[in-house]
Amino acid sequence: MEKIKLVYFATPKLALSTFEHILNSKDFEVLALVTQTPKPSGRGNKIIDSELKKCALEHNIEVIETPKISKDIETLRKLKAYGADFFVTFAFGQILSQEVLDIPKCATINVHPSLLPKYRGSNPIRACLLNGDCKTGITTAVTVLALDEGDIVLQEEFEITPDTTSFELEEIIEQKAPKILEETLIGLKECKLKPYPQLGEVCYTIKTKKEDKNLCFNLDCTQVHNKIRALLGQYTCQSTFNGKLIKFTKTTCAICDKNIECGEVVEITKKGIVVKCSKGAILVQKVKPEGKGEMDAYVWSLGSKIKIGDKFGS
Helix, strand or coil: CCCEEEEEEECCHHHHHHHHHHHCCCCEEEEEEEECCCCCECCCCECCCCHHHHHHHHCCCEEEECCCHHHCHHHHHHHHHHCCCEEEEECCCCCCCHHHHCCCCCEEEEEECCCCCCCECCCHHHHHHHCCCCEEEEEEEECCCCCCCCCEEEEEEEECCCCCCHHHHHHHHHHHHHHHHHHHHHHHHCCCCCCECCCCCCCECCCCCHHHHECCCCCEHHHHHHHHHHCCCCCCCEEEECCEEEEEEEEEEECCCCCCCCCEEEEEECCEEEEECCECEEEEEEEEECCCCCEEHHHHHHHHCCCCCCECCC
């Protein structure tokens, strides 16, 4: 079989392991990496190359950075000139126009970290954790103009625990995605796989807003815990104590039937800090205090002088 020629469209680190796998495979020839134009970040608002871009440059792969591909005439010209069999998208962050979708000889294939048609849209990893799902998966699907509505090529389902965090789920996706994409592209090229329509209940993700990270304990402990593990990273959940921000980075659910206010500290042990919710409680195991690094909640409690009866968010 001749090498399958493809252009890879991706932006976050989540797509890096799959990109590396394809680059190192004898079955594929990567013609270019298309990625979002980087934005200034961190101290000094410096522009830092993504891990994907660094990897591409190390392998002498052309990198195309574009803020909006559908209006980038030069990028469209290059894409048409490559003669690619496939375009592959993996958390690219832009909707491709029909003009772009019509360019590859075979198809544009999207790697989507959910079991479509569940969680169409951006950040399905966060969505499944917020909803407390016990299983999720990866789908490769043919990209069409409508949002994540294309026919499915392959799916892999796997279980997750009630304490799996967004970081941990991303690691699972990073490990499993390379194989399913490889099987998808080879299977389609050799006509051994036939895409099929999406079946089942359709569900879309909801965009996370900056204010969503402010933690409210007036919820069921499961809802509070799910929110904390789902929003780790850009929107890490936070509350306040003694006027200072406290970010919650690791929790689990705990039993508490005391009739006290939500957000009140129930117990402090070496395992962590138990905080009352509307139903049950959460055991806070790790925190990131304002101006400091992540630490065990018990260690933080010693320095902060927090005690039973104190309340977060007051």
